[in-house]
Amino acid sequence: xxxxxxxxxxxxxxxxxxxxxxxxxxxxxxxxxxxxxxxxxxxxxxxxxxxxxxxxxxxxxxxxxxxxxxxxxxxxxxxxxxxxxxxxxxxxxxxxxxxxxxxxxxxxxxxxxxxxxxxxxxxxxxxxxxxxxxxxxxxxxxxxxxxxxxxxxxxxxxxxxxxxxxxxxxxxxxxxxxxxxxxxxxxxxxxxxxxxxxxxxxxxxxxxxxxxxxxxxxxxxxxxxxxxxxxxxxxxxxxxxxxxxxxxxxxxxxxxxxxxxxxxxxxxxxxxxxxxxxxxxxxxxxxxxxxxxxxxxxxxxxxxxxxxxxxxxxxxxxxxxxxxxxxxxxxxxxxxxxxxxxxxxxxxxxxxxxxxxxxxxxxxxxxxxxxxxxxxxxxxxxxxxxxxxxxxxxxxxxxxxx
Numbered sequence: 001x002x003x004x005x006x007x008x009x010x011x012x013x014x015x016x017x018x019x020x021x022x023x024x025x026x027x028x029x030x031x032x033x034x035x036x037x038x039x040x041x042x043x044x045x046x047x048x049x050x051x052x053x054x055x056x057x058x059x060x061x062x063x064x065x066x067x068x069x070x071x072x073x074x075x076x077x078x079x080x081x082x083x084x085x086x087x088x089x090x091x092x093x094x095x096x097x098x099x100x101x102x103x104x105x106x107x108x109x110x111x112x113x114x115x116x117x118x119x120x121x122x123x124x125x126x127x128x129x130x131x132x133x134x135x136x137x138x139x140x141x142x143x144x145x146x147x148x149x150x151x152x153x154x155x156x157x158x159x160x161x162x163x164x165x166x167x168x169x170x171x172x173x174x175x176x177x178x179x180x181x182x183x184x185x186x187x188x189x190x191x192x193x194x195x196x197x198x199x200x201x202x203x204x205x206x207x208x209x210x211x212x213x214x215x216x217x218x219x220x221x222x223x224x225x226x227x228x229x230x231x232x233x234x235x236x237x238x239x240x241x242x243x244x245x246x247x248x249x250x251x252x253x254x255x256x257x258x259x260x261x262x263x264x265x266x267x268x269x270x271x272x273x274x275x276x277x278x279x280x281x282x283x284x285x286x287x288x289x290x291x292x293x294x295x296x297x298x299x300x301x302x303x304x305x306x307x308x309x310x311x312x313x314x315x316x317x318x319x320x321x322x323x324x325x326x327x328x329x330x331x332x333x334x335x336x337x338x339x340x341x342x343x344x345x346x347x348x349x350x351x352x353x354x355x356x357x358x359x360x361x362x363x364x365x366x367x368x369x370x371x372x373x374x375x376x377x378x379x380x381x382x383x384x385x386x387x388x389x390x391x392x393x394x395x396x397x398x399x400x401x402x
Contacts, residue, residue, distance in 0.1 A: 017342060018342045018343070018344060019342060019343045019344070019385045019388060019389065020344045020378075020380070020381075021343060021344060021345050021375050021376060021377065021381070021385065021389055022344045022345055022346050022374075022376055023228070023320060023376040023377060023378030023379075023381075024170055024171075024173075024205060024228075024320065024321050024346075024374060024376035025227075025346050025376070026227045026228070026233070027227065027228055027229065027230045027378055027379070028230065028378075028380065029230060029231070029232065030230035030231075030379060033230055033231075033275065033278060034230075034231060034271060034275075037270070037271060037274040037275075038270075038274075040062055040266065040267060040270055043055055043058075044058045044059050044062060044266070045059070045266055045267055047059040048263050049062070049063045049263075049264055049266060050253070050255065050263070059266050062266050062269075062270055063264055063266060063269060064078070065270075065273075066269045066270050066272070066273035066274075067081050067083070067273070069273040069274065069276075069277055070237060070272075070273045070276060070277075072277075073212070073273075073276055073277045073280050074212045074213065074214050074222070074239060074276075074280075075213045075214050075215045075216070076214050076215075076239055076241075077242060079242075079257070080239055080240055080241060080242060081237060081238075081239060082237065082238045082239075082240060082256045082257065082259050082260055083235060083236070083237055083256055083260065083264060083269050084235070084236040084237065084238060084256075084260050085234060085235065085236060085260075086225050086226070086227070086233070086234070086235070086236040087123065087202065087204045087223050087224060087225030087227070087236045088123040088225075088236075089236055089260075090223040090224070090225070090236045090237060090238040091121070091123040091124050091127060091164075091202055091223050092123070092127050092249060093238055093246065093248075093249055093259060093260070094162075094164070094200045094221045094223060094238055094240075094246075095114065095124070095127050095128070095131065095162060095164060095200065096127065096131070096249045097246030097247050097248065097249055097259065098162055098198055098200075098221075098244065098245070098246055099112055099114070099131060099135060099162065100246075100247035100249070101245045101246055101247040102160045102196070104247055105245075107159060107160050109134045109135050110135070110136065110157075111157060111158055111159045111160065112135040112136065112158065112159075112160045112161075113135060113136040113137065113138060113154075113155045113158045113160070113161045113162075114128050114131060114132075114135060114136070114137045114138070114161075114162050114163075114164065115137075115138045115140065115152055115161060115162070115163045115164070116128055116137070116138070116139055116140070116163070116164045116165065117139065117140050117141075117142050117147050117165055117166075118139050118140065118141050118142055118364060119142050119145045119166070119169055119171075119172070119174075119361050119364070120164070120165070120166055120202075121166055121170055121202055121204075123202065123223075124164050124166070124202060128164075136155055136158060138155060140152065142174075143315075144172070144174065144311065144312040144315060144365055145169045145172050145174035145311075145312055145315070145361065145365075146174050146176070146177070146312070146315050146316075147165060147176055147177070147181065149177060149180040149181045149183070149184040150184065152181070152184050152185070152188065153188070154188055154192045154195055154197070158195060159194065159195055159196065160195065160196045160197075161188075161195060161196070161197045161198070162197075162198045162199075162200060163181070163185060163197065163198070163199050163200065164200040164201070164202070165178075165181060165200075165201055165202075166201070166202045166205075167201050167202065167203040167205070167206045167210065168203070168205035168206045168209075168210070168318045169205070169361075170204070170205050170321075171321075171323065171359060171361050171374060172311045172312050172317075172321070172323040172361060172365075172374075173311075173312070173317040173318045173320075173321030173322070173323060174312050174315050174316070174317055175210070175315075175316045175317060175318055176201075177316075178201065178217055178219075179216075179217070179218070181199070182199060182217060182218030182219060183218070185197055185199045185218070186218065198220045198221065198244060199218070199219050199220050199221070200219070200220065200221040200222070200223070201217070201219050201221070201222050201223070202222075202223040203222050203223060203224055204223060204224055204225045204227070204228055205228060205318060205321075206318075207224060207228065207229065207276055207279045207280060207283075208228065208229070208279045208282075208283065208286045208287075208320070209283055209286055209287045209290070209318055209319060209320065210283060210318075211280065211283060212224075212280060214239055214241070219239075219241075220240075220241045220244050221238060221239060221240050221241065221244065222238070222239040223236070223237070223238055224236060224237045224238075224239075224276065225237070226268070226271075226272045226275070229272065229275040229276060229279055230275060230279075230379060231268075231271040231272055231274075231275035232267075232268055232271055234265060234268050235265060235268040235269055235271075235272045237272070246259055248260075248261070250262075286320075286379075287319050290319040290320040290377045290378070290381075291319035293319075293320075293377040293381055293383070293386050294317075294319050294320070294321075294322050294377060296383065296386050296387075297322050297375060297377075297386045297389070297390065298310050298313070298322055300386070300387065300390040301322075301324060301390060301393075304390055304391075304394045305324075305390070305393060305394055305397060307326065307327070307397075308324045308325065308326055308393075309324070309325045309326075309366075310322065310323070310324060310325075311323040311324070311325055311362075311365065311372070319377075320376050320377050320378060321374060321375075321376045321377075322374070322375045322376070322377075323372060323373075323374050323375075324372060324373050324374075324375070324393075325362060325365075325366055325370050325371070325372045326370065326371050326372065326373075326397070327366075327369065327370055328369055328370075328371075329370075329371035329397075329400070330371050331347035331359065331362070331371040331372050331373065332347060333371075334347065334371055334372075334373050334393075334396065335347045335373065337396045337399075338373070338389075338392055338393070338396065341392045341395075341396075342392075343388075343389055343392055345373055345374065345375055345376075345389070346373070346374050346376075347359060347371070347372055347373055347374060359372060373393070375389060
């Protein structure tokens with residue numbers, strides 16, 4: 001844990017003794033990391049990178065350098081990187097953009113299909129629901145969040161398909177067999193030569209723990225966002241492989257190859273690019289540390305709260321997420337009780353509708369009547385935080401005699 005100990009002084013004193021265990025939702029700022037990045041002069045930050053004057057051209061260079069750094073980090077070409085406002089926008093641009101482009105190329109909407117899974121993030125799931133009004137949709141079942149690549153097939157009568165899967169599930173932590181999924185897509189392309197098949201992944205939860213080499217992954221589009229990178233929020237990215245044509249879903253200026261109009265937030269993009277590069281250089285060390293926390297937490301859970309079920313414990317999971325299910329217990333009550341005891345945890349994706357109490361994924365895996373809590377570890381987590389969280393959970397269950 002020495003690597004993470006080095007960041008302990010950055011832990012906010014404003015937390016007032018609270019323990020933050022919701023890194024899968026959003027990471028705190030790592031001010032030590034941000035301070036290590038190259039400084040952008042105020043005179044450059046004030047300028048619009050589309051302007052022709054000296055300041056504008058300096059801002060444009062910062063933008064170009066950031067794009068080049070991201071491209072280098074994910075093994076892509078600079079022109080394949082599109083900056084957006086967040087990962088949700090990137091998902092929308094990927095799915096809506098490619099389908100709109102196909103329609104504009106006179107491919108009938110009823111010959112277009114989206115293939116996805118039943119455990120996707122709302123950014124994809126809700127987008128697919130709206131697109132289902134005009135194109136075919138196939139929502140594949142998963143086994144506790146894990147997709148069987150062989151279940152991906154080209155629907156009859158379809159000439160264009162976009163397959164969209166989440167690399168790391170944000171709620172239960174399951175890691176999709178991405179290399180096998182890409183292999184399956186290549187197989188389908190070979191056996192359906194007249195069908196265009198595009199593979200998109202949402203990798204928002206992945207960059208701190210998994211390499212994002214787009215060439216080795218065999219993907220066509222990839223979504224990332226700043227919310228999991230310890231840098232300021234408000235920026236995202238979409239990798240679009242050369243040859244994939246997208247149509248814009250927003251209109252205005254011609255920024256980002258005409259796909260994302262609006263003046264680019266130079267500082268946010270700069271920080272995002274460097275934070276992504278920083279994370280990708282440290283994946284093994286991050287994973288080693290968070291894996292130790294996960295193992296310690298789940299060992300204590302099994303010992304002190306034997307009635308709790310660790311979701312997808314037998315499957316490959318990201319080391320920074322532990323998802324615990326409990327029979328006959330309300331998820332929201334559990335989160336609020338933990339909050340009252342000074343622990344920030346969550347029960348489902350923070351992007352889900354606040355009116356929806358229980359998680360769709362929990363109900364799909366366990367059925368009705370189950371509650372859950374997601375504990376996620378990060379750069380500033382300490383071993384004592386983990387032990388205290390288990391004690392707090394045990395006290396809550398004892399309070400309600402569960």
